[in-house]
Amino acid sequence: MSEPIVFYSNHANALVGTMRRKVLAILRQGAIEYVKADPATGAHGYFLVHPIKNEDGTNYNVTTYKIVSIRGVFSCECQGFTTKEAKYKLDPIANPPPNCSHVSALHEHLKRKHLERQEIMTISAAAKPTEG
Numbered sequence: 001m002s003e004p005i006v007f008y009s010n011h012a013n014a015l016v017g018t019m020r021r022k023v024l025a026i027l028r029q030g031a032i033e034y035v036k037a038d039p040a041t042g043a044h045g046y047f048l049v050h051p052i053k054n055e056d057g058t059n060y061n062v063t064t065y066k067i068v069s070i071r072g073v074f075s076c077e078c079q080g081f082t083t084k085e086a087k088y089k090l091d092p093i094a095n096p097p098p099n100c101s102h103v104s105a106l107h108e109h110l111k112r113k114h115l116e117r118q119e120i121m122t123i124s125a126a127a128k129p130t131e132g
């Protein structure tokens with residue numbers, strides 16, 4: 001069976017098995033929320049990945065993770081990411097750049113949003129009434 005979804009990944013083998021299922025669950029359950037920047041306080045915008053449920057409806061996890069963008073690179077506060085990040089900082093040659101299911105899901109989410117927006121713009125441009 002073919003899989004129409006192509007996932008962002010620094011390492012192609014990073015999205016297999018459990019992680020792939022988790023990314024799909026995050027997307028399907030709409031667990032990603034964008035918290036807008038607040039110009040009044042100078043606070044930057046960030047993303048939240050809310051807890052997801054297993055297929056049987058039980059909780060997969062109960063923690064909400066915050067993802068911030070640091071110089072254009074997403075950084076997650078989960079243990080998996082922070083552990084990989086520490087190893088990467090110690091030895092960037094021996095260790096792959098940090099990644100986790102939350103950041104992978106966010107990349108895929110943004111890619112889909114971008115495609116959605118492009119589609120809407122294409123449709124509205126085509127539907128634009130002609131002048132005269």
Ligand SMILES: [Zn+2]
Binds near residue numbers: 065081103
């Ligand atoms: Zn994470």
